[in-house]
Each structure stands twice: as C-alpha cells, then as structure tokens.
Amino acid sequence: MATHRSCALWSYCGPRWSWVMRCCRLPGFRSSWPRGPLGARHLSQEKRETETHFGFETVSEEEKGGKVYHVFESVAKKYDVMNDMMSLGIHRIWKDLLLSKMHPFPGTQLLDVAGGTGDIAFRFLNYVQAQHKGKQKRQLRAQQNLSWEEIAKKYQSEDDPLGGSRVVVCDINKEMLKIGKQKARAQGHKAGLAWVLGDAEELPFDDDKFDVYTIAFGIRNVTHIDQALQEAHRVLKPGGRFLCLEFSQVNNPLISRLYDLYSFQVIPVLGEVIAGDWRSYQYLVESIRQFPSQEEFKEMIEDAGFEKVTYESLTSGIVAIHSGFKL
C-alpha cells in the first residue's frame, strides 16, 4: 500500500518537480529525467507497457492519442499564425532546408506524414514545379531555331507542370487537414496533391509505394514512435528515403538556458494571447523535452531497419533533420 501510494505521489509530483529543476538548471537533472518515448524510467515495471507521456503528464497509451487529437483540433485555425509568431518565421527556414536536403528528382512520389496544414507538401510542389520549368527552359533554349511563338506554344501544351511528381499528405486530424485544403485552394495547388486521413502507426498505403517519406514536427506526438518508424520503412520503395524534421537537444548551455526561458515563460503566454489556448502550447514545450536526443533518435531509426542514418542539427540543436535510407 505504502509503495503504491509513494508511486502515485511520484507520478503526480515527479514530473512537476523535475520540470522546476530543469527550469532552474539544477545539477543532475538530465540523468534523472526520463527522456524519450520509451524511457519512462520512473514508471513501475508492470505499468511500463501501458503508460506513456503527454508532455510532463503520465497517461495511459490509450489516452494519449485522444489528448493529442484534442490539442491539434483546438489549435488548427491559429496553427500557422502561431508558428510564425513563436518562431519569428524561423520554422519556414527549417522547412525550406528539409526540402533542399530532399532535393526531389522529377517524378518523386512523396508521402508527408503528420502533414497537417500542408507546409511541407506546398514547398515540395513549388520546388518540383520550379525545377520542371527550369528544365523545360533549358531544353527550349537548346533548340535555337524555335521562334518565341513556338516556345510559348510548347509551354502551353505541357500538361504536367510537376513532371510526374506527386505528394500525399497524411494526418490523423480532420481539422488540420481542413485548414490545409483551404490553404491549398488559396495558393492554387490542385494537381499532384492528395489528402488522406490516417495514423502514422498504421498507414493506409501498400508496401514499397513512395520514394520519400517526410514527417515534420509530427513524430514527437505519436504514441508508439517505433511503430511509426516501421511503417515508414514499409511504405518506402527500396532505395527510398526517410526524412524527419523535429525538435531536438540544444547542447550549448547558455543557449539552452535562454531557450528554456523562452519556451516556458513566453510560448504558453503567446498560446493564450493569440490562440486562447495555454494548455496546448504548454504541451508543445513539454513534449519537446520528452523527445529523444539526436543520437538516441538516430538509433531508433536504425532499429526500424533504415541504413546510412545521419542527422544535421539546426539553430544550435533546437531542431534536427534525420535522414535514413531503405536499402
């Protein structure tokens, strides 16, 4: 009984106390805080299989999905404006870097999981369209004897401006997809784009279907990350590439301190003022602290069967891009 009570007390107080310690940067914090989706070190052995984290809260695995759904249902309408405000537009640069790392070839079939309001998909479409146009221009310039009228005609007769490339946005949340579709209409994206409601842990696609799988700021929210990684591996063609953009671990102590201050003191306030939603943005900053470090996540990707796994830390490790291949 006493053990049971002390466990319950630790479940309630532990995360909160650790959070206070972390914000104050007391020594020994990192080694005592249970990091990572599978690393619930303070949970009793028998509960390990069914309990997980929702931010700093300990919840059952069944509960987590519902709570995450509620967060994104609640923030969907203000999601894009919040990202620009919170990051001062820096998230756009991180997403552009993901695209330049991908450097899609003509005909690339992309699956963007947890694609939300479509930021990665729209960047992909703009990228392949620009590439295709550039290629066409070069080909036409090479045909010196054509008149400008003939060149213009050739442009008009081109029926696939994407050169065969396609993107599927898959997300578990209807509200996020709804905003994404509205944005697509507003930005004039129609061809080569599909929206699918689905779970990263159980993708509604056949094996060996895509050239590239991306997940940006999504995997942190998934209950069984190992399962999502295995699904990524399954749906990729042999030779296909996995790319993940996610918050990671800041290694510079000074930047880390400022980052913590900004995260815990400013982000939830912005969430309340702009989106009227403190709790969702409190969850955002807490979930970032629960996510594995660059090296730990690299190992998880390797465990799912990916090869040549590498990562690049951006903005002092605030985020990282992990890459792996299905060979």
Ligand SMILES: COc1cc(O)cc(C/C=C(\C)CC/C=C(\C)CC/C=C(\C)CC/C=C(\C)CC/C=C(\C)CC/C=C(\C)CC/C=C(\C)CC/C=C(\C)CC/C=C(\C)CCC=C(C)C)c1O
């Ligand atoms: C519910 O779940 C979610 C909801 C969402 O809307 C989004 C996501 C997923 C996230 C994305 C799609 C990415 C975009 C969102 C973010 C980047 C927000 C998360 C932000 C952080 C975790 C904090 C780090 C943010 C950045 C590095 C962006 C740049 C921000 C600044 C430079 C801060 C400038 C702020 C001020 C001048 C205001 C005054 C601040 C204070 C009084 C507090 C003290 C702060 C400082 C002294 C400076 C802050 C310093 C840093 C942030 C570190 C600086 C680092 C370097 C220079 C390398 C989702 O899941």
Ligand SMILES: C[S@@+](CC[C@H](N)C(=O)[O-])C[C@H]1O[C@@H](n2cnc3c(N)ncnc32)[C@H](O)[C@@H]1O
């Ligand atoms: C922070 S948003 C990222 C959206 C977009 N990728 C971006 O970079 O702006 C996280 C997204 O993950 C989605 N998500 C959470 N759990 C998921 C799951 N199990 N399967 C698919 N999507 C999920 C949420 O619905 C939300 O749209």
